[in-house]
Amino acid sequence: VEAISLPPWRSALARALHRNRSLVYSRYAQLATVAGDGRPHNRTIVFRGFGEGNRLHDLKFITDQRSEKMMQLQANSWAELCWYFPKTREQFRIAGQCTIIDAMYPNPTDQKSRRITWHNLSSAARSQFAWPRPAQDLASPEAFESDDLDPNQPLDDFALLYLNPIQVDHLELKGQPDSLYPQSRCRYSLEMGEWRQRSVNP
Numbered sequence: 402v403e404a405i406s407l408p409p410w411r412s413a414l415a416r417a418l419h420r421n422r423s424l425v426y427s428r429y430a431q432l433a434t435v436a437g438d439g440r441p442h443n444r445t446i447v448f449r450g451f452g453e454g455n456r457l458h459d460l461k462f463i464t465d466q467r468s469e470k471m472m473q474l475q476a477n478s479w480a481e482l483c484w485y486f487p488k489t490r491e492q493f494r495i496a497g498q499c500t501i502i503d504a505m506y507p508n509p510t511d512q513k514s515r516r517i518t519w520h521n522l523s524s525a526a527r528s529q530f531a532w533p534r535p536a537q538d539l540a541s542p543e544a545f546e547s548d549d550l551d552p553n554q555p556l557d558d559f560a561l562l563y564l565n566p567i568q569v570d571h572l573e574l575k576g577q578p579d580s581l582y583p584q585s586r587c588r589y590s591l592e593m594g595e596w597r598q599r600s601v602n603p
């Protein structure tokens with residue numbers, strides 16, 4: 402049986418999540434995408450955990466299929482997440498390609514994850530997917546009213562967004578107790594299927 406090897410940045414990220422768990426906003430990160438004209442776009446999103454099955458190392462997010470980030474990702478799947486953990490004062494910049502699991506995505510395991518994630522959302526979070534199309538001219542307030550949605554049936558515009566990392570840049574502003582350096586910075590990169598890790602100047 403082949404041992405499942407975790408990418409080396411996973412333990413650093415897991416430790417940061419654990420040590421910052423008292424701060425709800427430590428789960429908020431910024432995801433940058435690139436539009437067709439080459440311009441970057443950036444927005445805050447909530448980390449929803451790691452994927453399941455063959456997406457164990459992917460970071461999971463949820464979003465609206467109608468949002469602008471989705472158009473950008475359909476044309477260019479590259480993205481970079483910038484994530485700051487205030488309590489431990491460390492930053493992760495995680496670059497990779499995104500996969501969107503929308504209502505049409507054929508893989509049954511992914512559809513199961515999509516259903517479970519929808520099911521586990523609060524009623525308020527689910528209702529956002531019944532709102533009028535994002536970034537259009539403001540609709541009337543009634544258009545934002547909705548009855549509770551079926552927790553067992555995701556709306557069509559509800560999508561999972563997976564980020565599959567190929568490079569992680571980890572900066573720790575706090576000097577480590579056992580280190581001679583005032584800060585530390587480590588770069589992890591996936592090269593020919595293998596994760597490489599090197600310390601670099603901060």
Ligand SMILES: Cc1cc2nc3c(=O)[nH]c(=O)nc-3n(C[C@H](O)[C@H](O)[C@H](O)COP(=O)(O)O)c2cc1C
Pocket residue numbers: 429442443444445446447448462463464465468469470471535536
């Ligand atoms: C704290 C916070 C959390 C957010 N979480 C999400 C999220 O999980 N998914 C999402 O699509 N948008 C989230 N948003 C909204 C996005 O920042 C953004 O406004 C929206 O997705 C539209 O972005 P776009 O036009 O680039 O697609 C969040 C905003 C804030 C301030």
